[in-house]
């Protein structure tokens with residue numbers, strides 16, 4: 601079988617979510633394999649890139665880690681516009697952050713790229729005892745994600761649980777550009793025989 605060759609895919613990915621949910625920590629874990637106990641709040645946004653090999657493709661993520669603070673909200677469309685993927689992050693110990701995550705999903709559904717691959721990350725999974733997305737927690741998030749076409753994982757930037765996995769799952773779900781079956785564009789042919797036929801057909 602002829603090899604189709606390696607496909608290189610560049611994918612813009614944006615992280616959105618409440619301040620303190622752990623967006624920067626997830627990126628730092630994924631890109632540098634590090635975790636900082638007292639990670640500073642992001643100002644505006646920060647850019648990172650990281651490459652993953654997935655099946656027959658190499659996916660280069662161009663990652664925009666946005667600032668969660670409300671005063672930066674108006675900047676968000678600049679980062680999610682044209683993004684191929686988004687990770688919406690909440691903190692499993694903070695109910696308000698889950699509610700905010702749903703608002704981000706609504707905003708992306710209304711204004712984001714319709715083919716965007718969306719992942720919901722319930723972060724700080726190492727703090728299971730403090731779980732505050734209360735009473736329902738894991739199950740509510742799973743149901744919500746399913747109903748809204750997202751895929752969902754609980755993650756921990758601290759212990760690295762599911763961090764590479766969530767990026768890997770996104771990479772797998774990105775639409776692959778299909779090789780053209782036929783030359784693109786319209787082929788115009790001059791068919792004088794037909795024209796001649798039609799000119800004489802009905803007179």
Ligand SMILES: Nc1nc2c(ncn2[C@@H]2O[C@H](COP(=O)(O)OP(=O)(O)OP(=O)(O)O)[C@@H](O)[C@H]2O)c(=O)[nH]1
Pocket residue numbers: 617618619620621622623624625626636637638639640641642643666667668669723724725726727755756757758759
């Ligand atoms: N226990 C635990 N703490 C975490 C985890 N992820 C992040 N943190 C901590 O939570 C705090 C906030 O993390 P950040 O990564 O700065 O959160 P953020 O969402 O980027 O916040 P903004 O930049 O303000 O939007 C930091 O003190 C982190 O060390 C995690 O998985 N487990």
